[in-house]
Amino acid sequence: MKNAQVKRMLLNIYRFIFLAFVLGVTVFLIKFMVITNLETEAVEKEVFFNRVLYGTAINYQDPVTQKIYPGIVDMVKFTSANLEQHINYSIKDRLGAQLDLKNLKTNETKTIYLNEQWYLDKRPLFLANVQGRGSVKGYIRAVPVTIYENNSHAQGILTIHLLRQND
Amino acid sequence: MDKRGMEKDLYFFIIEIVFVLATGILLFWYVSINADSTLFWKNYYAKDLALTMDAVEGVPEDVDITFAPLSIDHAFEYELLQGIVNIYAVPRDLPSRFHFAVDSYYSFSNQNFFSGFQIKKQGRNIAFNEQPLENACKNILTKDDYKEKHYFIGSTDETFAKNVKAALENGLKNENVALESYPIDADFSLQIKQDSTISETTIYVNGEHPKSKKFACILEEKLIAKRFSVTTNELVLQKQPSAVIVLGTKDDLDINTLVPAIFESIKEYYQ
Numbered sequence: 001m002k003n004a005q006v007k008r009m010l011l012n013i014y015r016f017i018f019l020a021f022v023l024g025v026t027v028f029l030i031k032f033m034v035i036t037n038l039e040t041e042a043v044e045k046e047v048f049f050n051r052v053l054y055g056t057a058i059n060y061q062d063p064v065t066q067k068i069y070p071g072i073v074d075m076v077k078f079t080s081a082n083l084e085q086h087i088n089y090s091i092k093d094r095l096g097a098q099l100d101l102k103n104l105k106t107n108e109t110k111t112i113y114l115n116e117q118w119y120l121d122k123r124p125l126f127l128a129n130v131q132g133r134g135s136v137k138g139y140i141r142a143v144p145v146t147i148y149e150n151n152s153h154a155q156g157i158l159t160i161h162l163l164r165q166n167d
Numbered sequence: 168m169d170k171r172g173m174e175k176d177l178y179f180f181i182i183e184i185v186f187v188l189a190t191g192i193l194l195f196w197y198v199s200i201n202a203d204s205t206l207f208w209k210n211y212y213a214k215d216l217a218l219t220m221d222a223v224e225g226v227p228e229d230v231d232i233t234f235a236p237l238s239i240d241h242a243f244e245y246e247l248l249q250g251i252v253n254i255y256a257v258p259r260d261l262p263s264r265f266h267f268a269v270d271s272y273y274s275f276s277n278q279n280f281f282s283g284f285q286i287k288k289q290g291r292n293i294a295f296n297e298q299p300l301e302n303a304c305k306n307i308l309t310k311d312d313y314k315e316k317h318y319f320i321g322s323t324d325e326t327f328a329k330n331v332k333a334a335l336e337n338g339l340k341n342e343n344v345a346l347e348s349y350p351i352d353a354d355f356s357l358q359i360k361q362d363s364t365i366s367e368t369t370i371y372v373n374g375e376h377p378k379s380k381k382f383a384c385i386l387e388e389k390l391i392a393k394r395f396s397v398t399t400n401e402l403v404l405q406k407q408p409s410a411v412i413v414l415g416t417k418d419d420l421d422i423n424t425l426v427p428a429i430f431e432s433i434k435e436y437y438q
Contacts, residue, residue: 005175008175008176009175012175012176012179015179015183016183019183019186019187023186023187023190026190026194027190027194027197030194030197030198031197034197034198037210038207038210038211038214040214040218043218044218044221047218047221047222047225048221050222050225051221051222051224051225051268054225054226054227055224055225055226055227055270056227056270056272059227066290068227068228070227085270085271085272086270086271086272087225087268087270088250088268088269088270088271089250089266089267089268090249090250090251090266090269091266094266
């Protein structure tokens with residue numbers, strides 16, 4: 001084979017590589033644009049916050065009428081074990097939360113967790129603002145509540161820190 | 168440039184063109200496969216149902232919710248396990264899965280449904296009821312199914328079948344409906360039978376095909392309006408949308424009441 005022929009062939013190989021690259025990018029873009037997944041992050045976050053704030057997990061429940069009083073946190077129920085019983089995910093690597101309840105009278109704060117180990121493992125990623133699939137997104141909501149403990153009431157602030165695994 | 172060099176360039180150019188064409192065809196094929204696939208809908212229902220369950224478990228009071236799937240062509244199986252929702256296309260394939268949080272104080276038993284259903288939370292119990300057929304069928308979209316206007320009408324009584332066909336042809340001549348002689352050529356198969364052992368007329372529908380349900384519940388409505396005594400049951404029939412009307416002893420094979428009910432149902436099926 002002559003020198004010129006070899007050069008021409010090498011030139012054509014470059015053309016093929018470029019063509020394959022362009023087609024690869026096109027395939028990626030089409031695959032990227034065909035939607036098969038749905039983003040439900042905002043709904044999941046709202047459902048969780050509402051479940052904690054209005055549900056049976058931490059709120060006071062009248063023992064006679066069984067009525068739930070949202071906004072009145074029962075300190076007997078404010079434990080990690082109880083929270084896990086009421087909001088029990090079959091997989092523990094998708095969502096975790098930390099609930100801080102600050103008593104404004106005594107200035108004491110009690111902290112409980114949902115999926116504690118996962119939450120503590122993932123919190124550094126959230127604090128370091130690490131993006132991507134393996135990381136998490138975080139949300140915080142603070143609400144004024146009434147703390148019910150030993151038949152007495154006190155004002156308090158409930159802060160919910162929620163972490164959710166990125167899809 | 169010598170001739171041999173030009174020839175080689177030409178070969179490369181042809182290979183390039185073939186390569187581009189093949190990739191283009193593959194891309195179109197991929198997009199069309201995805202457009203037809205049930206994956207998006209399975210993901211949609213998995214998340215929708217799981218988040219609904221999450222909300223139901225979180226509501227402190229009693230709640231009654233109807234889960235009504237949207238109007239689409241595909242049939243799905245909705246499986247609810249403890250904290251997990253699985254959605255399968257029918258026939259069963261790989262599921263789309265989504266998780267929800269359960270409240271350990273509520274009683275819950277695993278469920279499978281093929282159409283809409285009710286979720287009822289009462290006290291510490293979460294119960295599920297299959298939606299009545301007439302409610303489940305309303306959302307099924309058949310308006311644009313012009314391709315499914317080939318009908319087969321069969322009966323054990325051949326003369327009767329001929330008369331029904333003639334009356335239907337007359338009634339549906341403006342509806343672009345073709346009556347086929349064999350079920351295999353039809354998109355919708357309707358069988359009419361008589362059974363002297365049962366009193367009530369029964370419409371059997373293809374339980375795995377939501378469109379059959381839509382047709383059956385329209386027909387049931389029409390027949391009841393014409394004073395037929397009708398119930399509807401599910402049965403696995405052919406793959407295509409299909410229904411079997413079994414006339415009981417309470418109702419006659421009266422062509423003047425049955426045929427208008429059938430063609431009104433066919434017309435309404437596309438609305």
